[in-house]
Amino acid sequence: MAIRHASLLSYLLYSFLLFPFYVEAFGRERLEAAINSRFPATNCSLSPKGFDHSTKLQIVYKNGPCSPLGLGRNTTLSPLQILLQDQLRVQSIQSRIFKETSIAGSKAAIPAKFGLPLGKMEYIVKVGFGTPTQYVTLLFDTGSSLTWIQCQPCAISCYQQLEPIFDPSNSSSYSSIPCDSVQCSQLVGPHPCNSTSKCIYLMKYMGNFTSIGYLGVDTLTISSDVFPGFQFGCSQGTRGDIGMIAGILGLGRDQVSLVSQTAKTYGEIFSYCLPSSNSIGYLAFGSQAGTGSTSIKYTPLVIDLNAPSFYVVQLIGISVGGRNLSIPPSVFKSPGTIIDSGTTLTYLPPSVYAALRSAFRQGMTNYPPAPPLSPDELDTCYDLSKSATNVVIPSVVFYFEGGASLDVDLTGRVIGDSSLSQVCLAFAATSSPNEFGVLGNLLQQTYEVIYDVAGQRLGFGPGGCT
Ligand SMILES: *[C@@H]1O[C@H](CO)[C@@H](O)[C@H](O)[C@H]1NC(C)=O
Ligand SMILES: *[C@@H]1O[C@H](CO)[C@@H](O)[C@H](O)[C@H]1NC(C)=O
Ligand SMILES: *[C@@H]1O[C@H](CO)[C@@H](O)[C@H](O)[C@H]1NC(C)=O
Ligand SMILES: *[C@@H]1O[C@H](CO)[C@@H](O)[C@H](O)[C@H]1NC(C)=O
Ligand SMILES: *[C@@H]1O[C@H](CO)[C@@H](O)[C@H](O)[C@H]1NC(C)=O
Ligand SMILES: *[C@@H]1O[C@H](CO)[C@@H](O)[C@H](O)[C@H]1NC(C)=O
DSSP: OHHHHHHHHHHHHHIIIOOOEEEEEEHHHHHHHHHHHSOSSSOOOOTTTOTTTEEEEEEEESTTTTSTOOOOOOOOOOHHHHHHHHHHHHHHHHHHHHHHHHHTSOOOOOOOBOOOOOTOOOOOEEETTTTEEEEEEEETTTTOOOOOEEBBTTTSSSOOBBBBBBBOOOOOOOEOBBBBSHHHHHHOOOOOOOOOOOOOOEETTTEEEEEEEEEEEEEEEETTTTEEEEEEEEEEEEEOOOOOOOOOEOOOSTSSHHHHTHHHHTTTEEEEEEEEEEEEBEEEEEEGTOOSOOOEEEEBBBTTTTTTOOOOOEEEEEETTTTEEOOHHHHHOOOOOOOOSSSOOOEHHHHHHHHHHHHHHTTTTTSOEEOOOSSSSSOEEEOOTOSEEEEEEEOEEEEEGGGGEEEEEEEHHEEEOSSSSSSSOOOEEOOTTSSSEEEOOHHHHTTTEEEEEETTEEEEEETTTO
């Protein structure tokens, strides 16, 4: 104990006298809770504040104790596996942008044909389709726009899912979209069409997951709100499966997105609070969005013609331990930063990551280093398994254009194994300075994140979940 106190004392002395540094001490329980927030816990701890079941959708972590799937699924990923999944998704985001760039001159709406890897999309919500309403559980994704669900008669193949597979023939309000319609050509591009045939969509996600089926319209039910004529993919065949989940709810920025299709009622506003693995978050629309937090600060949503499907903001600075990294805003702003629900870590331009890492290391000199998890990423690790009850970890604050800032919760700063023997800085570098940065879901945890698409702004509300 004496040694621990002495080292903490000398650290504080060093911090405040020689080297003014803002530090926060965390009890061991808090640290363990933050590290373990990605691992399935055994018990579900219920209900965030301001949660109204009639107007907000519950979000739960697919493989956590609050999930309708229950536990017992061996799907825990190690930090290294998370990193590999993330890299796939981030690369695919970049490649979609480059692809979109090459056809940015054309007036055609960019179809949301190519999705992103599904691996890290782990948040699920329940919505209803058809008349009478058939409820299904879906993954939600801010990185893709077409909503699709498995549909009877599963002409090619369906995988097993939690609820009965949606049967359009049982719904009095379902109709398929003809192949020669405007909606069909917007989604799949103009193509020779047989006027009697139905529109066929194909969604390819990275990692070989594919869904093919008919584009249809039916009534969508979100909490107590009903949207007749909602356009979605009625999947007749998939390659791969997404683990008992009926399909994907697309909250991306394209025309076909749920956000655009419900614009008359919700005004293109939604918000969410992403839960940790053992709790329940929410997805709220319209007037309900933004009611979870009392102090929301906004930053403009940038319309980036190179990345029209994504939500892009301008990060302008980062402070570590209360001191700003000496990197000009232009480095952060070129080309921009995407906020994504399906990426776990946060990706920064290489020079920014290097500066963040270096400042973080200065604040962690008191702890024994642990081996890096990978040569270039998750390369700043500490062995905290034998550390004192109070562990001191530098604060990290992200500053955005327009005055919004995000004081990154402990959960978003570090990632590691449950024994705390390898606790690593939870940020990574993009592979080139020309690539977009990505704000991942660890960083967003504990905040209510508000997408005011019509108002072209994105807000962060602290304490929006607990
Ligand atoms: C989980 O719940 C069970 C039964 O209610 C209880 O016995 C157990 O102590 C709880 N575990 C934790 C880690 O809270
Ligand atoms: C669960 O997965 C881990 C890592 O993939 C593996 O080591 C372990 O044996 C698995 N456990 C079961 C019960 O399948
Ligand atoms: C559709 O209707 C049939 C016949 O009434 C019924 O057997 C089946 O369970 C229904 N399917 C769903 C998903 O409700
Ligand atoms: C249109 O579809 C019908 C029925 O599927 C088929 O018999 C016909 O040959 C098709 N016509 C063309 C021009 O493809
Ligand atoms: C996708 O499938 C192709 C061919 O079947 C295979 O070569 C490739 O490794 C697969 N990719 C992934 C990520 O599984
Ligand atoms: C760091 O930069 C942000 C954004 O430019 C600014 O608002 C903040 O006051 C700066 N903090 C310090 C300690 O200089």
